[in-house]
Amino acid sequence: xxxxxxxxxxxxxxxxxxxxxxxxxxxxxxxxxxxxxxxxxxxxxxxxxxxxxxxxxxxxxxxxxxxxxxxxxxxxxxxxxxxxxxxxxxxxxxxxxxxxxxxxxxxxxxxxxxxxxxxxxxxxxxxxxxxxxxxxxxxxxxxxxxxxxxxxxxxxxxxxxxxxxxxxxxxxxxxxxxxxxxxxxxxxxxxxxxxxxxxxxxxxxxxxxxxxxxxxxxxxxxx
Numbered sequence: 186x187x188x189x190x191x192x193x194x195x196x197x198x199x200x201x202x203x204x205x206x207x208x209x210x211x212x213x214x215x216x217x218x219x220x221x222x223x224x225x226x227x228x229x230x231x232x233x234x235x236x237x238x239x240x241x242x243x244x245x246x247x248x249x250x251x252x253x254x255x256x257x258x259x260x261x262x263x264x265x266x267x268x269x270x271x272x273x274x275x276x277x278x279x280x281x282x283x284x285x286x287x288x289x290x291x292x293x294x295x296x297x298x299x300x301x302x303x304x305x306x307x308x309x310x311x312x313x314x315x316x317x318x319x320x321x322x323x324x325x326x327x328x329x330x331x332x333x334x335x336x337x338x339x340x341x342x343x344x345x346x347x348x349x350x351x352x353x354x355x356x357x358x359x360x361x362x363x364x365x366x367x368x369x370x371x372x373x374x375x376x377x378x379x380x381x382x383x384x385x386x387x388x389x390x391x392x393x394x395x396x397x398x399x400x401x402x403x404x405x406x407x408x
Contacts, residue, residue, distance in 0.1 A: 186334075186335045186336070187332055187333070187334050187335070188263070188332065188333065188335070189263070189264075189267055189330045189331065189332055189333075189348065190263075190267075190331050190332070190333050190340075191267060191330070191331035192267050192268065192271070192325075192328055192329065192330050192331060192345060193325075193328040193329050193345075194270065194271060195271050195274055195275075195325075197274070198273075198274030198275055199273055199274050199275075199276075199277045199278060200273075200274075200278075201269060201270035201273045201274065201281075202273075202278050203273055203278045203281050203282050203285070204265065204266075204269035204270050204272075204273050204281065205266075205270075207265060207269070207285070207310075208262050208265060208266060210250060211250055211252070211258065211261070211262060211310060212258070212262070214250045214251060215251070215252050215255075215258050218251055218252070226251065226306055226308065227306060229243075229244055229247040229248060229251060229308075230244060230247075230248045230251055230306030230307060230308040231244040231245050231247075231248040231293055231297075231306065231307045231308070232244070232303070232304055232305065232306050232307070233296065233297040233300055233301050233302070233303040233304075233305075233307065234301070234302055234303060234304050236293075236297050237297065237301045237302075245290055245293050246286070246289075246290075248293070248306075248307060248308045248309070249286070249289040249293075249309075249310055249312070249313055250310065251308035251309065252308060252309055252310070253308060253309060257309060257311075261309065261310045261311055261314050262310075264314050264317075264318065265310070265314050265317065267330070268314075268317050268318055268321045269281070269285075269314075269317050271321065271324070271325055271328070272284070272317060272320055272321060272324065272390075272393075275324070275393065275397055276393055276397070284316070284320070284389055285313050285316070285317065286313070287316075287385070287389075288312065288313045288315070288316025288317065288319075288382050288385050288386055288389070289310070289312050289313030289316070289382070291312075291316070291381055291382060291385040292311070292312020292313065292315060292316065292375075292378040292379070292381045292382030292385065293307070293312055293378060294381065295312075295377045295378055295380060295381025295382075295384075296312070296375040296377050296378035296381070298377075299360075299364065299377040300377075307375050307378070309375070309378075311375070311378060311379055311382070312375070312378040312379065312381065312382035313382060314382070315356075315378070315379045315380075315381075315382030315383040315386065316382040316383065316385050316386035316389065317386060318349055318352065318353075318383060318386060319349075319353075319382065319383035319384060319385065319386025319387040319388075319389075319390060320386040320387065320389050320390030320393065321345065321349065321386075321390070322345070322346065322349040322350070322353075322386075322387060322390065323386075323387050323390030323391050323393075323394060324390045324393060324394050325345055326345065326346045327344075327345075327346075328344075328345040329342040329343065329344060329345060330342065330343055330344075330345050330348045353380075353383050356376055356379040356380050356383065357380055359374070359376045360376035360377050360379070360380045363376055363377075
């Protein structure tokens with residue numbers, strides 16, 4: 186198994202207080218979720234059909250902090266830990282909070298637009314984290330992602346640009362495939378939430394880069 190464990194971190198800027206706090210919040214919510222079970226999920230996860238009819242709109246926010254299982258949680262938190270700190274270093278804690286929440290909301294909107302009649306509850310931070318990854322692609326194209334081959338404990342680096350474009354291509358391929366009538370209404374992964382979040386992040390990353398320039402865009406190589 187091969188998976189990312191780090192990236193090139195920029196020097197200077199704001200401390201990633203919000204990024205790391207989000208990890209803690211998601212962990213706490215997951216503990217609550219597994220203790221309360223389906224009652225908690227159906228109350229706070231976002232169901233597209235409900236949202237379309239103007240019901241339970243609060244779930245657009247609460248669902249961003251919930252997860253469908255331990256692997257879902259750990260995967261999302263790993264990506265948040267790797268990619269969020271550089272962005273928060275540039276735009277600050279308040280700016281990053283606004284960006285993260287808007288990214289999650291935009292991602293949810295894309296999922297609802299592509300499957301408005303679904304009665305399956307949607308939950309997860311994937312959409313917001315996809316926005317983080319999209320912004321990272323634009324802001325730090327020359328950065329590297331540190332990978333590990335778990336079996337051999339061998340570490341190597343690949344360009345962040347390559348890693349993120351490959352990830353997005355996977356989401357796009359699966360998302361387009363799930364638009365077919367045969368797939369409509371099926372549960373599983375909200376591919377278009379990932380795609381929408383990533384697209385939002387790319388746009389936000391472009392605006393951030395134009396606003397802040399390359400003030401902190403140089404990176405400090407990781408071992």
